Amino acid sequence: MEPVDVIVVGSGGAGLLAACVAAEMGCRTLLVSKGQVARSGATATITGDTCVDGHTAVHELGLKADDTDTQDAFFEDTVVAGKFINDRRLVAAMVSEIGPEVKRLREDGLRMSDPVLTPGHRTARGVWFSGMELMQVLRKRALKAEVKVREEFFATDILTTNGVVAALGGLDLRSGAVACIQTRTVVIACGGGMMVYPVQTAPEELTGDGYRLALSAGAELIDMEMVQFLPCVLAEPQIWRGIQFPWLLGPQAGVRAWLLNRYGERFMDRWDPERMELSTRDVIAIACMKEVLEGRGGPNGGVFLSWAHLPGNIIDFMQDWSFKTQMRGQWRWEGFDFAGLVEEIKAGRAVEVISGSHFFMGGIAVDENCATRVPGLYACGEAAGGAHGANRLSGNAGSQILVQGRRAGAAAAAHAAATGQETVRCDSWESVSTGLMAPLERDGELRPFEFRERIQEIAQHHVGVVRTGASLAAAMDEVRDLRENALPQVSCRSKERRYNKEWVEAIECESLLDTLAAIALGADGRTESRGAHYREDFPTEDNGTTPANGFINRCNGALVRTTRPADCRRMACPTDAA
């Protein structure tokens, strides 16, 4: 058999690119994915923008953009939006390397169109291309580079020996095997933990598995309290739950819709009187949730988005200048036909909208080469935290995943070439495999989906868009109870080994719990409001000293949090003292 040099976990944009780069550098590279390659992960849901500075867009990509825009301006907008706690090293890499990355994709045949302007960017930077098409281009590259794959393999644990990566363990869904694969390096690229919340814009598989993997190896997480919610997604019917069509037809890229509470008040004037509904997503999500919490929301726990002040032909005209390639003259968005909804909107009906969990700015702590503090362990894409600070701008996710995908793949390949393979300790693997088998073998009372529903309820009520010290203390109590009393009861009703989805969901319970615990601990420790993290008991930014990043790691079985001041060398942080 052939040993493996690099295992990449996750097959979205970041993971596919990391695997391609490692394989092109001569490494025996294995790509494992909980889903199917190039057809899973949050990259699939990129229906639009990936940010490149205007100058590079004009001169390197031949697109129509603002030639006077610079990488420095892109850097500044990103750090200002991130409320000054972004890891500047990650931002610098992102703004300078995304241009060449997009250029390579274009050379490989990826279709793209001129950048669009989105909130928070001073000029149009969002180069428009589809995530699915991006993944198809990268899939071809991966085939050419002879990347090996194992699809529907759920990576759950990183086994270390003497503190160094030695193997990856997990469940092979299709065969039902609990398996351990020796490797020198692992790149975690399996995205965020949006499924912790009951409404998400993200795909099903994003259950925070990357955080659990990182914690299992001894790596740190950064700023996990920074969860981005996308305001203005649909609440119902169930088939449309979490779909962001109203946001796109309105604040994100469409015509100027108004956010109204149950009294018809345009409440954004209390939060951002200048930008109103064009404010950043963090502000809008908080404003909407405050309306709801203070009793001014709609019947489904949301607020209303209204286009009633606009003539109907203005709305129709939008198809000619926005989403030209996507909508093709119809109100088809993603897989749905919204013509009926648009007719209702033009007739003056407001749409009740809620916030869905959309993106994790926090994640695995990495340096500019995507290395964690564990030798041999790397993280990239949404799984890695720090690039976006306290709030991510639209289009910066695409930039992050591509730049970090390349960096992580290259760094892992270089590390694999320079180090030997550690042996795997028998007792470590025994303990991992026993844990994976447990939900299948035991006959407890709790079904995996019931555990998930409890997690989502706690997340929504205690660590959601609006938080308080009391709600966070309650969340941490609940987490303790879930870990001690509920998790050991989670059992599969079906005992089949092959393709047992219930078994996958049972193992995901632990990822979800780790994710919820980290968010709660991070949010409890951050006694201020900053970006996406809003605390009613500390409603303003604390700029008395340099703002800090919060780090979480597992120590003797328990999660602990420490802080370090943000590195403000390239772009100073505003402080009250200054």
Place this chain on the structure above:
Amino acid sequence: MRLTVARGPQESGEGSNEQSFELPDLSGASVSNALQYINRHIDGSVAYYLSCRRGLCACCVVRIDGKIEKACVVLARDGMVLEPVKQSLLIKDTVVHLGMPRTSEFPLVDAACDAQPSRKPAPGVADDSEKMCE
């Protein structure tokens, strides 16, 4: 609401059966929502694939009353019959393989068992828990 779902392949490796399920009226639910409901509330052995929930990844594709559709963007209706789109791509029940070519698949057994001989095969599973010890 009654849904009929193709089951298979059987343990023998050949043939498939159909099984009908009685669901409550899931108003506004997609076919994927309904399959997930069956798996979670009625029979945990029913396989389904669901990722993006909006018709992009296409992995949830099934044959609904003979017509190929993405299950996540079609409303569930009483009496639907769900089958895999193609038997040659079948993984289990209605789940089919649409990812990388099978030739690029990494052989799990070979990879894991080289370091150590200690193996514990599980009933009915070819490649199972590998132990690697120092």
